[in-house]
Amino acid sequence: MIKLQPPNILAAGFLEFAKGLDKKSKNGSVKFWKKEFMNGINSDFSGKIRLNFLFWIQDLNKVLDGMDLIESDLSDLKNDPNCMKGDPILRSEFLFQGFFGEFYRLKEISKIYISTISKSGLLNNKNKKAFAGIYNDTYAWVYSIRNDFIHNGLSFAVKDVSRGKEIFKEFSKEDKEKYLLLLIESESYENTVQIYCSIYLIIMKRIIESFEQMQNKMMEVLGDIIIE
Secondary structure, three states, rough: OOOOOOHHHHHHHHHHHHHHHHHHHHHOOOOOOHHHEEEEEEEOHHHHHHHHHHHHHHHHHHHHHHHHHHHHHHHHHOOOOOOOOOOOHHHHHHHHHHHHHHHHHHHHHHHHHHHHHOOOOOOOOOHHHHHHHHHHHHHHHHHHHHHHHOHHHHHHHOOHHHHHHHHHHOOHHHHHHHHHHHHOOOOOOOOOOHHHHHHHHHHHHHHHHHHHHHHHHHHHHHHHHOOO
């Protein structure tokens, strides 16, 4: 899974801010982990903004770590449908739903930090609205998949496999051969979980790759605004 990093353009500023706090501490003007420490941060506008970026990225990465666990569980189910207790297809559906729930948290976390940065005077209302709307505009297709799956009973079972035909192109040669045999020779409830999990994993990979590109680009633009 990906690990987000602060924009490169802000790297020097992070270092200068940290050195400044360290110097104040050694001079006795800031006591770390106490009220004076927070006062030292809040009195430095540049440092405060950069610290918001660090907290933002930290919160996003924590959610991404959770999504990585979901991906790992689906990979295990793909390799062995009986590796966990309970109905493997129900579990795969539950994990897939959980992935979308975590993805929505990424949006909500960013919404909070964009609002915080805006209150600092770096973004006007128009820009704030534009940044907040990036998620809805960029990920309309993600929310469409989620809504189909949750509300309309989207299924990739054999009887409805046409939904997933395009995705089959992204399977490895080995998986293609394996799943075509499953579709032709067996329509058992147990066997289809491997197809389910593979399709879910491909969709999740697309979403995460798209998110990484978008988030890095947004961070770079905000970094430019901060520098200016």
